[in-house]
Amino acid sequence: MTWLRCNLSLSRYLFMACALAACGQAEPGKNHGSDNAARASKDSSTKTKTKTKTKPYAFTLPKGLTAPPEVPKDNPMSAEKIALGHKLFMEPKLSVDASRSCYSCHQNERGNADGRTKALGAKAKPLSRNTPTIWNVAYHKTLYWDGRAPSLEKQALGAWKGGNMGVGADGLDAKAAQIGEMPAYASAFKSVFGLASGSDTKPIHIARAISAYERTLLCGDTAYDNDTLSDSAERGHALFMGKARCATCHVGPNFSDGLFHNIGIEVDGKGKIRSKADLGHGKVVQDDTKNHSFRTPTLRNVAKTAPYFHDGSVLSLADAVRFMAQGGNAKAPGIAPGLQDTKIDDAGIGDLVAFLEALGCPGELKVVGHQPTLPLK
Numbered sequence: 001m002t003w004l005r006c007n008l009s010l011s012r013y014l015f016m017a018c019a020l021a022a023c024g025q026a027e028p029g030k031n032h033g034s035d036n037a038a039r040a041s042k043d044s045s046t047k048t049k050t051k052t053k054t055k056p057y058a059f060t061l062p063k064g065l066t067a068p069p070e071v072p073k074d075n076p077m078s079a080e081k082i083a084l085g086h087k088l089f090m091e092p093k094l095s096v097d098a099s100r101s102c103y104s105c106h107q108n109e110r111g112n113a114d115g116r117t118k119a120l121g122a123k124a125k126p127l128s129r130n131t132p133t134i135w136n137v138a139y140h141k142t143l144y145w146d147g148r149a150p151s152l153e154k155q156a157l158g159a160w161k162g163g164n165m166g167v168g169a170d171g172l173d174a175k176a177a178q179i180g181e182m183p184a185y186a187s188a189f190k191s192v193f194g195l196a197s198g199s200d201t202k203p204i205h206i207a208r209a210i211s212a213y214e215r216t217l218l219c220g221d222t223a224y225d226n227d228t229l230s231d232s233a234e235r236g237h238a239l240f241m242g243k244a245r246c247a248t249c250h251v252g253p254n255f256s257d258g259l260f261h262n263i264g265i266e267v268d269g270k271g272k273i274r275s276k277a278d279l280g281h282g283k284v285v286q287d288d289t290k291n292h293s294f295r296t297p298t299l300r301n302v303a304k305t306a307p308y309f310h311d312g313s314v315l316s317l318a319d320a321v322r323f324m325a326q327g328g329n330a331k332a333p334g335i336a337p338g339l340q341d342t343k344i345d346d347a348g349i350g351d352l353v354a355f356l357e358a359l360g361c362p363g364e365l366k367v368v369g370h371q372p373t374l375p376l377k
Contacts, residue, residue, distance in 0.1 A: 056076075056077075057071075057076070057077030057078055057079065057082075059077075059216070059218070061218060061220065062218055062219065062220030062221040062225070062363075063220050063221045063225045063226060064220035064221065064222065064224070064225030064253055065136075065218060065220045065253050065254075066253050069138030069139055069215045069218075070138075071215065072151060072153070074208075075153060075208045075211060075212060077212055077215065078192070078212075080188065080191060080192050081192045081208070081209055081212045082212050082213050082216055083188075083213075084185070084188045084189070084192055084209045084213075085208075085209035085210045085211065085212045085213030085214070086213045086366070086368065087184065087185070087188075087368055088102075088179070088185075088206055088209055088210050088213075089101065089102045089103060089210055089213055089214070090102070090103050090367065090368040090369055090371065091179070091369075092104075092370075092371075092372055093178075093179065093182070094160065094165055094167075094175070094179065094206070095122045095165040095166060095167070096122050096123070096165060096166035096167045096168070096171065096175075097122055097123055097166065099122055099123070099124075099372055100122060100164075100165070100372050100374065101371060101372070102159075102210065103365065103367065103371050104371060104372050104373070104374055105119060105120075105131045105164065105374070106131070106133070106134040106365070107371075107373070108364040108365055108367070110304070110305070111133055111301050111303075111304030111305035111306075112133045112134045112135055112217075112301065112304075112305070112361070112364075112365065113130075113131045113132060113133045113134075113304075113305040114131045114374055115305075115306070115376050116130070116131065116307075116312065116374065116376055117130065117307050117311075117312035117313070118130055118131075118311065118312050119131045119163075119164065120374050120375070121162075121163035121164050121165075121166055122163070122164065122165055122166030122167075123166055125163055125166065127163050127164070128278065128311075129144075129145050129278070129310050129311060129312075130145075130307065130308075130309065130310055130311060130312035132145070132297055132298075132305070133298065133300070133301045133302075133304075133305050133361075134214065134217055134365075135217055135218070135219035135298070135300055135301050135361050136217070136218060136219050136254050136298050136300055137152065137214055137217060138152060138214060138215040138217070138218075139253075139254045139256075139298070140256070140258060140295070140298075141258050142258070142295070143155035144158075144295075145280065145294045145295055145310040146260075146280045146281050146283065146284050146294065146295070147260060147281050147284055147295055148284045151211070152210075152211035152214055152215065153204070153207045153208055153211045154207075155211075156206075156207040156210045156211055156214075157172070157203060157204075157207045160172065160175075160203070160206075160207070172203040173200075173202070173203060175203075176200070176201050176202055176203045176205065176206050177200040177201055179201060179206060180195075180200060180201025180205070180206075181201075185201075189201045189205060192205075192209065193205050193208075217365070219300045219301060219361035219363065220253075221362055221363075222300070222358060222359050222360060222361065222362065223358035223359075223360070224237070224355070224358045224359055228358075229355070229358050230354060230358070232350065232351050232354035232355075233351070233354040233355045233357070233358045234355075235348075235351040235354075235355075236348075236350075236351035236352040236353070236354045236355030236356070237355045239344065239348055239351060239352055239355075240352060240355055243342055243344065243348075244325055244342050244344055244348070244352060245338070245340070245342055246324070246352070248338045249261060249296045249336075249338065250296060250299050254298045254300065255298050255299035255300060255359070256295070256296045256297060256298045256299070257296050258295065258296065259295070259296055260280065260281035260290060260293035260294060260295050260296075261293055261294070261296060261336040261338075261339075262280075262290075262291070262292045262293045262294075262332065262334050262335050262336050263294075263309075263323075263324070263328035263329065263332075263335065263336060263339060264292075264328040264329025264330070264331065264332030264335050265292070265294075265309050265310065265311060265313060265328075265329065266278055266280075266292040266332070267292070267329050267331060267332035267333070269329075269331065270331065271331035271332065271333070273292075273333075277291075277292060278292065278310065278311065279291045279292065280292050280293050280294045280310070281293040281294065281295070289334065291334065292332070292334065293336075294309075294310045299356060299359055300359050300361055301359065301360055301361040302317065302356050302359060303317055303353070303356050303357040303359070303360055304360060304361075308320040317353055317356060317357075318349055318350070318353050321349050321352050321353055321356070322344075322349050324339075325341075325342050325344040325348075325349065325352070326341050326342070327339040327340045327341040327342070
């Protein structure tokens with residue numbers, strides 16, 4: 001296996017070089033996002049107040065990540081804001097019926113997704129897409145499968161007023177004020193956002209706090225990052241970088257190009273577009289040539305987040321790998337040009353799965369309070 005180990009080291013160097021050139025290099029650390037959040041909850045020395053300079057927050061990167069997430073200028077990081085966002089992420093009262101928190105759809109035991117084919121919203125409303133993992137969500141340039149949210153803050157507001165939490169656009173102000181008046185949060189909102197006495201907490205304050213917490217949910221330190229792959233996983237990595245062509249789209253430390261591709265999920269075996277097909281990114285950008293295109297997901301923690309693809313239509317990781325290795329649905333009009341049948345046999349599929357299993361995130365979110373669980377379907 002010596003040649004495989006040499007090939008692994010060389011290809012990993014080339015694989016990371018693109019990310020280093022594009023993102024800039026940062027010194028990798030050893031702790032996961034949950035460790036950052038736990039440390040943040042203990043450290044209340046840095047507070048964001050009106051006319052008070054905040055000490056810059058220093059990300060601690062797990063091994064394998066080469067640069068911290070980008071932080072918007074209007075939502076600087078602080079330990080106290082992260083701690084507030086952590087509690088809010090776990091708060092069922094944010095939903096219209098107190099039936100779920102953000103964590104309800106991003107549970108540790110389900111790979112920090114929900115294990116459902118498609119998400120389940122407030123008031124048990126079935127939603128239209130599969131829930132992705134929350135790990136490394138801060139590295140996505142746009143959010144949702146179709147890319148309609150340009151930031152974590154916009155995504156938080158969208159999920160809160162939309163089907164996930166069910167509050168509605170006209171209910172956000174009242175809900176934010178209600179949350180801000182709760183004894184568990186009132187003083188933290190005043191301290192973090194410099195709110196004057198008697199001022200209501202606004203939806204953007206809650207979205208910014210949750211987003212700050214989500215930026216700490218970093219996944220690295222996997223078997224891949226630590227060069228402890230099994231022989232099967234090493235063979236799988238060689239296929240991933242070569243014959244299987246996975247690295248055409250799954251690139252960089254987060255194993256995603258951040259782009260939108262049509263892999264043919266919305267087309268049946270005869271090449272006919274399904275009834276009520278999801279237009280995906282095409283609807284967002286109002287471009288028919290982009291219809292049925294969806295963002296390349298991260299592959300970190302992928303082995304723990306079945307079922308797969310934007311509609312959860314493929315139940316096992318092996319079947320998802322096989323579908324992609326055969327070039328997606330070749331009968332689909334407008335299918336991504338980079339897809340092709342790579343003729344990977346069953347043994348190769350098994351090796352690719354072994355490699356993807358080596359991308360499992362070792363950390364977990366620290367759970368706060370009672371968390372409602374959603375039924376699996």
